[in-house]
Amino acid sequence: MKRLGVLIGASLLASCAVVPTTAPAGQFETESQFSVNLPSDWSRWPSQINPATNGEYLTKDGMLLNRLHFITVADGGTIVRTFRDSEAPVFQADASEFELIELVTRSLEQVGYNSVEADDIRPAVIDGEDGLRFSVTGNWENGLNVRGDVAVVTLDDELNVILFMAPAMHYYGELQSEVDTIISSMDLAAN
Amino acid sequence: MFARSELLMLTASLAVLAGCATTDQGTRTVGERPQELNSTEASLWYRMDEAEENLRSSGRVIDDPALTGYVDALVCRIAGEFCPDVRVYVVNNPGFNAMMAPNGMMVINSGLLLRAESEDELGFVIGHELVHYLENHALEQHAAARNANITAAVVGSVLSIGVAAATGGVPGQGYSGSGASIATALAYGGAYAYSRERESEADRMGLQLASAAGLDPKAGPKIWNDLLNELEASDDNRRAARANRGGMFRTHPVIQARIEALEEEAASMQGEPADSIAFRAAVAPFINDWLDAEIALRDYGSTLQLIERRIAAGGHEGVFLAAKARVLGMRDDEGDFDHALETYEAAAAYADMPAQAYRDLGELNRRAGRPAEAAEAFTTYLQRVPDARDALLVERYIQTLMGESE
Numbered sequence: 327m328k329r330l331g332v333l334i335g336a337s338l339l340a341s342c343a344v345v346p347t348t349a350p351a352g353q354f355e356t357e358s359q360f361s362v363n364l365p366s367d368w369s370r371w372p373s374q375i376n377p378a379t380n381g382e383y384l385t386k387d388g389m390l391l392n393r394l395h396f397i398t399v400a401d402g403g404t405i406v407r408t409f410r411d412s413e414a415p416v417f418q419a420d421a422s423e424f425e426l427i428e429l430v431t432r433s434l435e436q437v438g439y440n441s442v443e444a445d446d447i448r449p450a451v452i453d454g455e456d457g458l459r460f461s462v463t464g465n466w467e468n469g470l471n472v473r474g475d476v477a478v479v480t481l482d483d484e485l486n487v488i489l490f491m492a493p494a495m496h497y498y499g500e501l502q503s504e505v506d507t508i509i510s511s512m513d514l515a516a517n
Numbered sequence: 518m519f520a521r522s523e524l525l526m527l528t529a530s531l532a533v534l535a536g537c538a539t540t541d542q543g544t545r546t547v548g549e550r551p552q553e554l555n556s557t558e559a560s561l562w563y564r565m566d567e568a569e570e571n572l573r574s575s576g577r578v579i580d581d582p583a584l585t586g587y588v589d590a591l592v593c594r595i596a597g598e599f600c601p602d603v604r605v606y607v608v609n610n611p612g613f614n615a616m617m618a619p620n621g622m623m624v625i626n627s628g629l630l631l632r633a634e635s636e637d638e639l640g641f642v643i644g645h646e647l648v649h650y651l652e653n654h655a656l657e658q659h660a661a662a663r664n665a666n667i668t669a670a671v672v673g674s675v676l677s678i679g680v681a682a683a684t685g686g687v688p689g690q691g692y693s694g695s696g697a698s699i700a701t702a703l704a705y706g707g708a709y710a711y712s713r714e715r716e717s718e719a720d721r722m723g724l725q726l727a728s729a730a731g732l733d734p735k736a737g738p739k740i741w742n743d744l745l746n747e748l749e750a751s752d753d754n755r756r757a758a759r760a761n762r763g764g765m766f767r768t769h770p771v772i773q774a775r776i777e778a779l780e781e782e783a784a785s786m787q788g789e790p791a792d793s794i795a796f797r798a799a800v801a802p803f804i805n806d807w808l809d810a811e812i813a814l815r816d817y818g819s820t821l822q823l824i825e826r827r828i829a830a831g832g833h834e835g836v837f838l839a840a841k842a843r844v845l846g847m848r849d850d851e852g853d854f855d856h857a858l859e860t861y862e863a864a865a866a867y868a869d870m871p872a873q874a875y876r877d878l879g880e881l882n883r884r885a886g887r888p889a890e891a892a893e894a895f896t897t898y899l900q901r902v903p904d905a906r907d908a909l910l911v912e913r914y915i916q917t918l919m920g921e922s923e
Contacts, residue, residue: 413612413816415813415815416814418815418847420884421847424877424880427907428812429813432809435810440577440609441577441609443906444906444907446906447910448910449909449910449913465575465576467571467575467577468571468575469574
């Protein structure tokens, strides 16, 4: 009887486990407050299995080779997952666009990227709302040069972010066009 | 063979012996490297060599010959004959911290350089870290943790058996299990107490090293006092509470106790404040970027306390005044807007005010509904930095603002 209880308990625990799943081509409802359209299949990493950041990821070839991060941050929230006594850049609903850029680049520097700099900063209309697009460059913690594209838009005091990061050599260029399509399809009123 | 009482006595004796096992690793000699490749030290050394290699290629290290040359020279001045054994890395990290590894790798956070007002203060921290290296503290702490493991296992078993015998239960189960937990807590509490002792030793001997190198010993208690004030000014209650939080599982002594011990030690030493011109010149190109990283944490209370202190101390006035104005603008409490405008005006009187301050002034005015003033400040920004990375965004602001002000 005791063994049966242990087996049932273990089964229940196993059913709670969260693992990467397929995000098929087509409309993709993110855990955040928006959806996007995926031109091809991706692998989805839900927020529960991302120890360093809030939000969820999509990846084609593995998290170190390309990652598309979707996150919605409430007023006072962070992109970086914070723990007791840890400090991280904080989003505030009245932040200027300059501060939003700082929020993203400094947050990246807290989760393994180094020397992160924003470039090609430009206003953008995202799903009818005034937003911002910019690119980022930096190094992964092993020194690998990385590049990325970022789209941010604030709506109802929440910051919606799509953040693409990949090694500058090959992987960034390989997916840049598809990522651009995904960012352009951002539907803020989806959820 | 043994009666239960004898068995308990024997086990307790073993536990006491394990707990008392020596952790002293002696003092390091010049050029020393671990000789036995399968020793604990060799293992730690190898891991630190790997960590150092990773750090070098990580992009976190500030690779500026003037800054690293200055810090290297100061380390050598304090380390004396151990200079060739130590390698220093200044890394981008807003936290107030430095670290010394047993293989000779010293890491200094940019957040520490932002807070240090003088060569004396930086010298004290370097002295503190060098003591960890010279006195083999990492190895000793490793030994203390190993002893804690043994003590917890042996005493835990004894208590578990004892409680089980007294309550008629099974060792390791029910109430007897709590015996093992108590033993673990006590053993690790002892290891943490040992860590605090090593920190106090590093404070005391670090001050002596810095003083012997001709630096002002009063800088030791001062840098800790400044940090304490900053933590107490924090908007984050947990961070403020941390300033004076004690407890058996703290690795470092309470800051107030460190200050008092250092003040007492410094009182018996000689030394005058060093000329910090070289120090200020070395950090000058980076202060604005380090402040940006600090401001991004949005702890306005502690950041303003830090900035006010640095303004009062003198040096980099244009940079610190502009940062203060920016923080006031972001905080936006009653009176902050006017105070920020005045502070930008004061900053503009200094040649080292960063051009970015004009952009921030533009944003402050834009948010306050002053389109003409905002457009003027943004325009000045673009005149100063015509190829700014955010030029497109700022140009759009100017166009919109000029439309509004007409």
